[in-house]
Amino acid sequence: MSSGGSSGAGGSNGGGNGDGGGGANEFDFAAPATDQSFENALAKARDGARLTVDDATELLATGTASAGIDPVRKEAVLEAADRRRREAVGDEVTFVANLNNNVTTACNTGCLFCNFKDSAHAFEADSDVEHAGFTKTPTESREVVEDALDMGIYEVCSVSGLHPAFALNAEHHEILAAYDDPASEVNYKVPEEYATDPGTYVEQMRAMSVGGVHLHSMTPEEAYHASRGTDWEYEAVYRELAEAGLDSAPGTAAEILVDEVRDVICPGKIRTDDWVAAMEGAAAAGLDVTSTMMYGHVETVAHRAQHLKVIRDLQDRTGAITEFVPLSFIHQNTPLYRRGVVDSGPSRAEDELVVAVARLFLDNVDHVQASWVKSGDAHGLKLLNCGADDFMGTILSEEITSRAGGEYGEYRSFDDYVEMITAIGRTPVERSTDYRTRRRIDPDDGPHGPRLGPRADGTPMLPDRSSGGEGAAGDAAGTPPADADD
Numbered sequence: 001m002s003s004g005g006s007s008g009a010g011g012s013n014g015g016g017n018g019d020g021g022g023g024a025n026e027f028d029f030a031a032p033a034t035d036q037s038f039e040n041a042l043a044k045a046r047d048g049a050r051l052t053v054d055d056a057t058e059l060l061a062t063g064t065a066s067a068g069i070d071p072v073r074k075e076a077v078l079e080a081a082d083r084r085r086r087e088a089v090g091d092e093v094t095f096v097a098n099l100n101n102n103v104t105t106a107c108n109t110g111c112l113f114c115n116f117k118d119s120a121h122a123f124e125a126d127s128d129v130e131h132a133g134f135t136k137t138p139t140e141s142r143e144v145v146e147d148a149l150d151m152g153i154y155e156v157c158s159v160s161g162l163h164p165a166f167a168l169n170a171e172h173h174e175i176l177a178a179y180d181d182p183a184s185e186v187n188y189k190v191p192e193e194y195a196t197d198p199g200t201y202v203e204q205m206r207a208m209s210v211g212g213v214h215l216h217s218m219t220p221e222e223a224y225h226a227s228r229g230t231d232w233e234y235e236a237v238y239r240e241l242a243e244a245g246l247d248s249a250p251g252t253a254a255e256i257l258v259d260e261v262r263d264v265i266c267p268g269k270i271r272t273d274d275w276v277a278a279m280e281g282a283a284a285a286g287l288d289v290t291s292t293m294m295y296g297h298v299e300t301v302a303h304r305a306q307h308l309k310v311i312r313d314l315q316d317r318t319g320a321i322t323e324f325v326p327l328s329f330i331h332q333n334t335p336l337y338r339r340g341v342v343d344s345g346p347s348r349a350e351d352e353l354v355v356a357v358a359r360l361f362l363d364n365v366d367h368v369q370a371s372w373v374k375s376g377d378a379h380g381l382k383l384l385n386c387g388a389d390d391f392m393g394t395i396l397s398e399e400i401t402s403r404a405g406g407e408y409g410e411y412r413s414f415d416d417y418v419e420m421i422t423a424i425g426r427t428p429v430e431r432s433t434d435y436r437t438r439r440r441i442d443p444d445d446g447p448h449g450p451r452l453g454p455r456a457d458g459t460p461m462l463p464d465r466s467s468g469g470e471g472a473a474g475d476a477a478g479t480p481p482a483d484a485d486d
């Protein structure tokens, strides 16, 4: 219904922690207003009817007619979503034994929510600019994955900055180098200009696809970078990557899939249509994909609802999406916060409503993830009672959230997982990346370790923190790995 000029619960900017809502919306995004009432939207959700964008907007706002989140209405939405989760996927809570192996932090795209990246200039061979980032060669990437395979991982997840020397393959290097001014026209510089050559995307895929591990990599933004300056179709690019060992693609770079929001938070990134085209290309190449939404910065609840519709439509067309991953914006060290554009990330109430409405709206996506990296253990467990059924993975290494100021560490052991999941009365299940292979874990049969990885034998994972190996470096309290010698 009409919001009468209030910004309702939309947009965290200006609204303190978002719970109060009602702050001035400095981008003048229209205050959320719909032709639906909260009561009707909730009734439809309870009945299992397919929800509209207006329905989702009302549920996310606990009614747009008044500002702020109504705690009683919120509980009603969470209860409906928790019930839907139980009907759809039961009481199991899944997690994956995985490793994050990000290849490089060099990136000039300039997203204002991101503190993962370092200006690529600092990585040049003759630069004396200090930075805490890294670039790994394909050989180094392989070593990190090999070590983690010995610990029992099933999956390696790799997302990286858009290093100017990255190209898909040798032919792509030639095409990019032939531009008159490659740096300004196609964001390209030859590898010789840098202290460390990341190799090509194909070489990195070959290096990381070792020993039967599942390789989860190449976001739509990376696929764009791997085809910049050419007329190559996304499907062809993903096919070549798949031949080099890629198994599935992460649906990050989604942020909010509404261009007026992208114009504010990531003007250098591909637009919504292009993101969708890349995901369709990955699906056409036979790859599974995940889907994400990074929320709680400048967007309104209506933008969140529109984003969910883009994902649901994509899934109707492809059936390739294995999970939806809500990414709660971590604000502390980001340009958006430092420049005063936002006061904070989303509130816990907003996190809960995003998970719940994702479960209710995305009737064609089976799995919704709670992130202990973004939310911590206690709140992560709460999200498992709001519609989520997956609790991420062991990851062993974390650079995106920690560099943004997140404080929840970079590793959870199988024993941690079993203890937490059984504490909320659910069944812990080790999963494959695609969720098709699952192993229920008997809580009484500890100590627990992975069994699905190609080299897993049930031994608990013990990341070696003394070796300084980049994959498992850092400590569980969230200290980033030691700087690489770029």
Ligand SMILES: C[S@@+](CC[C@H](N)C(=O)[O-])C[C@H]1O[C@@H](n2cnc3c(N)ncnc32)[C@H](O)[C@@H]1O
Pocket (backbone or CB within 6 Å): 107, 113, 114, 115, 116, 159, 160, 161, 162, 219, 220, 221, 222, 252, 253, 254, 255, 292, 294, 327, 328, 329, 330, 331, 334, 400, 401, 404
């Ligand atoms: C850091 S990028 C790396 C991969 C690639 N450069 C890209 O943009 O797709 C991966 C994702 O991390 C998420 N991310 C980055 N900074 C974040 C922050 N401060 N809080 C929450 N998520 C963040 C964004 O959704 C982003 O798309």
Ligand SMILES: Nc1c(NC[C@H](O)[C@H](O)[C@H](O)CO)[nH]c(=O)[nH]c1=O
Pocket (backbone or CB within 6 Å): 096, 098, 100, 155, 157, 216, 290, 323, 325, 369, 370, 371, 372, 373, 374, 392, 393, 395, 398, 401, 432, 433, 434
């Ligand atoms: N939510 C976060 C994830 N999710 C990805 C999973 O770890 C896994 O790769 C995926 O479910 C496919 O199996 N990863 C992070 O590093 N940080 C998060 O906050």
Ligand SMILES: N[C@@H](Cc1ccc(O)cc1)C(=O)O
Pocket (backbone or CB within 6 Å): 157, 159, 249, 250, 251, 252, 290, 291, 292, 325, 327, 400, 401
């Ligand atoms: N690495 C991303 C999260 C992510 C990765 C892969 C996925 O398939 C989904 C989400 C982050 O920390 O923000």
Ligand code: SF4
Pocket (backbone or CB within 6 Å): 107, 108, 109, 110, 111, 114, 115, 116, 117, 160, 161, 162, 221, 266
């Ligand atoms: S989100 Fe990705 S593309 Fe954007 S600045 Fe960070 S690393 Fe670069």
